[in-house]
Amino acid sequence: xxxxIIGTGIVGRTIASKLAELNxxxxxxxxxxxDKLASTVxxxxxxxxxxxxxKVNSKLKLGTFTExxxxxxxxxxxxxxxxxxxxxxLAGKKNLVGKVLVDIANPLDFSNGxxxxxxxxxxxxxxxxxxxxxxxxxxxxxxxxxxxxCGLMVNPKLVGKGDHINFICGNDAEAKTSVKEILxxxxxxxxxxxxxxxxxxxxxxxxxxxxxxxVSGVLKGGAFNFKIVQ
Amino acid sequence: xxxxIIGTGIVGRTIASKLAELNxxxxxxxxxxxDKLASTVxxxxxxxxxxxxxKVNSKLKLGTFTExxxxxxxxxxxxxxxxxxxxxxLAGKKNLVGKVLVDIANPLDFSNGxxxxxxxxxxxxxxxxxxxxxxxxxxxxxxxxxxxxCGLMVNPKLVGKGDHINFICGNDAEAKTSVKEILxxxxxxxxxxxxxxxxxxxxxxxxxxxxxxxVSGVLKGGAFNFKIVQ
Numbered sequence: 214x215x216x217x218i219i220g221t222g223i224v225g226r227t228i229a230s231k232l233a234e235l236n237x238x239x240x241x242x243x244x245x246x247x248d249k250l251a252s253t254v255x256x257x258x259x260x261x262x263x264x265x266x267x268k269v270n271s272k273l274k275l276g277t278f279t280e281x282x283x284x285x286x287x288x289x290x291x292x293x294x295x296x297x298x299x300x301x302x303l304a305g306k307k308n309l310v311g312k313v314l315v316d317i318a319n320p321l322d323f324s325n326g327x328x329x330x331x332x333x334x335x336x337x338x339x340x341x342x343x344x345x346x347x348x349x350x351x352x353x354x355x356x357x358x359x360x361x362x363c364g365l366m367v368n369p370k371l372v373g374k375g376d377h378i379n380f381i382c383g384n385d386a387e388a389k390t391s392v393k394e395i396l397x398x399x400x401x402x403x404x405x406x407x408x409x410x411x412x413x414x415x416x417x418x419x420x421x422x423x424x425x426x427x428v429s430g431v432l433k434g435g436a437f438n439f440k441i442v443q
Numbered sequence: 444x445x446x447x448i449i450g451t452g453i454v455g456r457t458i459a460s461k462l463a464e465l466n467x468x469x470x471x472x473x474x475x476x477x478d479k480l481a482s483t484v485x486x487x488x489x490x491x492x493x494x495x496x497x498k499v500n501s502k503l504k505l506g507t508f509t510e511x512x513x514x515x516x517x518x519x520x521x522x523x524x525x526x527x528x529x530x531x532x533l534a535g536k537k538n539l540v541g542k543v544l545v546d547i548a549n550p551l552d553f554s555n556g557x558x559x560x561x562x563x564x565x566x567x568x569x570x571x572x573x574x575x576x577x578x579x580x581x582x583x584x585x586x587x588x589x590x591x592x593c594g595l596m597v598n599p600k601l602v603g604k605g606d607h608i609n610f611i612c613g614n615d616a617e618a619k620t621s622v623k624e625i626l627x628x629x630x631x632x633x634x635x636x637x638x639x640x641x642x643x644x645x646x647x648x649x650x651x652x653x654x655x656x657x658v659s660g661v662l663k664g665g666a667f668n669f670k671i672v673q
Contacts, residue, residue, distance in 0.1 A: 325568070328647075330567050330568045330646070331567050336566070336567045337560050337561050337566045337567060337653075338555070338560045372672050372673050373672030373673070376672070377672045380654070380657075407658065407661060408661070409654075409657040409658070409660070409661060410657070410660075414657055416560070416653055417558075417653035417654040417656070417657045418654060420650045420651075420653040420654060421650075421651075421654050423567075423646055423647035423650040424610070424639075424647040424648060424650060424651050426647070427610075427639040427640070427644055427647045428637065428639070428671060430639070430640075431637060431638070431639060432671075432673065436673060437671050437672060437673045438671075438672055439669045439670070439671060439672075440669070440670045440671075440672045441658060441662075441667050441668075441669060441670075442602050442603030442606070442607045442667060442668055442669075442670045443602050443603070443662065443666060443667045
């Protein structure tokens with residue numbers, strides 16, 4: 214499948230290289246391609262410049278937000294949550310019409326120090342995924358994978374034999390089914406993909422971030438997930 | 444130990460009867476004792492009137508908010524989160540000075556239908572537990588047990604052999620230690636009591652409610668909890 218990944222940070226890179234490994238055709242989208250390729254700066258987490266990373270992931274294409282969205286039959290939003298709507302508008306509404314958009318971002322607000330809170334206006338009674346769905350009403354937004362470290366998104370077996378939870382929500386049942394197929398390819402078992410309903414469920418999954426961040430602080434890392442025990 | 448429970452709903456009753464079973468002396472606090480004893484109305488969840496329940500829990504005392512708080516060496520807030528501060532003010536600041544107050548309530552807002560959101564002004568960058576700590580600066584507020592169904596609070600072994608998570612936070616280390624002893628008596632193993640730091644951690648644990656409520660909707664019940672897998 215042709216898949217667009219909007220965003221070139223560590224989350225986008227992790228998803229992109231896994232999808233390429235699964236023989237999907239992937240184009241990553243960035244604001245300015247030549248700037249991105251020229252950059253020699255590590256990111257805030259010490260990850261190498263994009264250009265270096267791309268050399269060892271040579272099956273991947275890089276384009277503008279617009280080129281990437283036009284290329285993808287399915288689009289994944291892996292931008293910083295605070296920039297997601299802006300980036301997706303740059304990608305072009307017409308390039309998203311009728312497509313499934315998988316939103317894995319979180320609307321984190323780092324302006325008041327660590328741990329971040331959720332952005333004002335995008336929490337509790339509203340969510341980033343709803344804002345995206347509202348901005349692109351002819352796109353089928355599916356929220357998933359946003360409640361864990363990116364290493365686990367594409368390789369759930371890294372912890373607890375892969376037996377832990379991933380939530381999914383969205384207004385379109387068919388769109389959720391197609392996203393579940395990709396989740397299965399990543400290693401998620403159906404019993405661990407919990408459909409919590411329409412896109413308003415993103416209020417709940419984005420609200421997992423505060424406790425995720427606290428637990429991550431205690432465990433000094435992100436290689437954990439939540440499991441539901443009954 | 445003499446323990447006050449502020450609130451006579453299902454959560455307060457569940458905690459109270461368990462503490463009595465553990466041979467603690469318990470006084471439950473209510474706004475108006477004679478009204479509470481005279482009531483013949485079931486609650487919203489179909490639980491029997493307090494008076495009927497008290498007949499089969501005859502070791503328990505009932506008093507006003509004030510009498511209960513004065514009685515308790517330790518105080519548990521088991522009121523509806525939206526009424527907690529009002530109830531605790533009625534209990535009397537002087538009756539709470541120097542005491543540990545265990546806050547197990549959640550600031551749920553049912554005014555916009557189901558599932559409830561968190562109350563405006565008590566979410567994301569603030570929390571009910573912080574509001575209580577701010578209102579009663581000479582009381583040691585400890586937040587715990589608010590991320591699960593009350594049946595599990597006092598009997599974690601009901602699911603997953605008791606091997607699932609309970610968060611605790613608060614500004615006073617000694618207060619947290621004394622609350623952990625009660626949690627141990629309830630059946631919580633130390634390895635499953637995660638200290639996430641000071642009382643601002645309540646922003647995170649109260650934010651668990653949205654996903655808890657969604658999962659509860661999917662599973663059609665509350666007999667589940669989250670476990671952290673690494």
